[in-house]
Amino acid sequence: MKFAIAIPQFYADGEFDPGAFGAYFARAEELGFDSAWTQEGMLGPGPQLGPIEAMTYAAASTQRMRLGCVVFVSTLHSPVHLAKSISTLDQLSRGRIEVGVGTGGKNRPFAAFGVDPARYVSRFTEGIALMKALWTEPLVTFGGEFWQLKDTPMEPKPFAKPYPPLWFGGASEPALRRAVRLGDGFFGAGSTPTAAFAEQVQIVRDALGKAARSAADFPLAKRVYIAIDSDAGRARRRINAALEGIYGRRVPAIEAAAIAGTAADCVRELQQVAAAGAELILGTALFDQREQMERLAADVIPQVG
Numbered sequence: 001m002k003f004a005i006a007i008p009q010f011y012a013d014g015e016f017d018p019g020a021f022g023a024y025f026a027r028a029e030e031l032g033f034d035s036a037w038t039q040e041g042m043l044g045p046g047p048q049l050g051p052i053e054a055m056t057y058a059a060a061s062t063q064r065m066r067l068g069c070v071v072f073v074s075t076l077h078s079p080v081h082l083a084k085s086i087s088t089l090d091q092l093s094r095g096r097i098e099v100g101v102g103t104g105g106k107n108r109p110f111a112a113f114g115v116d117p118a119r120y121v122s123r124f125t126e127g128i129a130l131m132k133a134l135w136t137e138p139l140v141t142f143g144g145e146f147w148q149l150k151d152t153p154m155e156p157k158p159f160a161k162p163y164p165p166l167w168f169g170g171a172s173e174p175a176l177r178r179a180v181r182l183g184d185g186f187f188g189a190g191s192t193p194t195a196a197f198a199e200q201v202q203i204v205r206d207a208l209g210k211a212a213r214s215a216a217d218f219p220l221a222k223r224v225y226i227a228i229d230s231d232a233g234r235a236r237r238r239i240n241a242a243l244e245g246i247y248g249r250r251v252p253a254i255e256a257a258a259i260a261g262t263a264a265d266c267v268r269e270l271q272q273v274a275a276a277g278a279e280l281i282l283g284t285a286l287f288d289q290r291e292q293m294e295r296l297a298a299d300v301i302p303q304v305g
Contacts, residue, residue, distance in 0.1 A: 001274060001305030002034040004221075005293055006284040007058050007067070009038055009049045010246075016049075024290055025061040031297040035066035035098065037223070037282050040073055043109055045248040052085050059093040068098030070187045070223060070282070071169040075103050075120045076113040079127035079147065080154070083134040087158045095159035100187050101128060102169035119145075128166075128182055135163035167221065171196070173203055180207035180218065190223035190284055191254040194272050197222055201277035221280035222273050225258035227287070228295040232261040242286035263299035270304045 005028055008021060028036060036058060038051035051069040058067050074082060090097040103124045110117040126144045133140045134154040142149045158164055167187045168179030179186045186204050188197040201220055208215050225243065229235035239260045244250050259269040273281055281304075285292030 001278075002280040003296075003301050003305070004035040004037055004280060004282040005033050005296070006282065006289065007036045007038045007054050008289050009051070009054050010046055010286070011049060012047045015047075020290075021057065022061045024293070025058060025065070027290070028293060029062060029064055031293065033065060033293075033297075034280065035068060035282075036062075037067070037098070037100075038069045039223075040069060040071065041246070042073075042076070043112065044246070046246040048246075052089065055097070056089055056092065059089065059096065062096075064096075066096045066098055067093060068100060068167070070100030070167060070221075071102035072100060073104035073108065074101040074127050074131075075124045076108065076110075076115060077127070079130040080134065082127075083131040084154060086131075086164065087135060087154070087156060090158040090160055090164050091156055093159075095164075097158070097160070097164040098167060099164045100167040100169055101183075103175065122146075125178070125182070132163065171200065176200055176203045177207045180204060180211055180213065185219040185221065187282075188220075188222040188278070190225045190282075191251075191257055192222075193253075193257040194222075194269070194276050197273070197278070198276035205277075219279050220277050221282060222276075222278040223282040223284055224270065224273060225254075226266060226270075226283045226285060226292070226296070227258070227260040228263055228266050228292060228300065229260075230262060232265060235260040235262075238287055246286070263295065263303075266296075266300050267303040270300060274305060 038054050040051045041048045055067045086099055103121055123146050126146055130142055130147055133142055135158055139151045139153055140149050141151055165184045167185045168183035169187050169189055170176055170179060188200060205215060208218055227235040227239040239258050240255050243254055259266050283296050
């Protein structure tokens with residue numbers, strides 16, 4: 001069992017403290033966290049820093065930890081630009097980057113990005129294919145529906161070979177089977193309840209069996225929104241308020257998926273996440289992140305795995 005933490009991203013105008021950010025990561029490495037992860041939300045009410053930029057700052061603040069994003073809504077990106085940014089960051093970090101991708105679902109603001117909502121899944125899969133080509137081929141010739149290149153190089157390639165681990169997000173059965181077909185691992189969303197994640201794991205494992213892929217080479221992970229407090233009611237109130245700030249409204253289903261309570265409550269809930277199939281658990285605190293990280297490391301993780 002591996003444990004990860006969230007990369008702090010939510011800062012109002014002028015709030016970012018470089019010293020505190022660096023100290024957070026120094027302590028995270030001391031505590032032995034495997035990795036740290038961003039998420040992407042280009043538009044919305046929450047004051048969220050961009051994932052690539054936050055990962056880059058984190059890379060300069062760390063020595064060992066792996067750094068990732070779950071997920072880039074790659075449908076909304078130019079795959080050429082995204083491939084270049086990831087390749088650059090993987091070089092700067094000496095191969096410590098993890099890449100999560102997802103379609104974003106049918107309700108994204110596609111018009112803001114010039115994307116045809118009727119073709120978003122096709123655009124997603126074609127973009128993944130183009131990024132893989134740019135990361136691995138010396139000269140790329142690509143004749144897609146959305147992008148075309150002829151004998152085009154992109155250098156440098158990623159430090160990791162053939163490219164950084166490619167995690168897929170998603171919830172529907174087609175998305176889960178696509179993850180097995182095209183990806184290197186599956187990452188369950190923080191908005192997904194543990195019971196639903198367990199069902200997703202079973203679909204992934206079935207797809208792995210049918211594809212004759214080894215489950216040992218296809219890791220399973222889960223983001224968990226978490227709040228630890230000696231007062232369980234206060235923990236629940238605070239995480240619900242934080243989630244409302246991110247999503248712009250109360251979403252009972254997402255609140256129900258979050259784990260909040262005493263350390264013992266959180267241990268019990270995270271044990272269920274592990275039993276559902278998670279091999280990596282990404283603890284994502286939405287307030288007092290340094291304090292929550294300390295509590296997670298001292299009072300919860302030793303009892304879970």
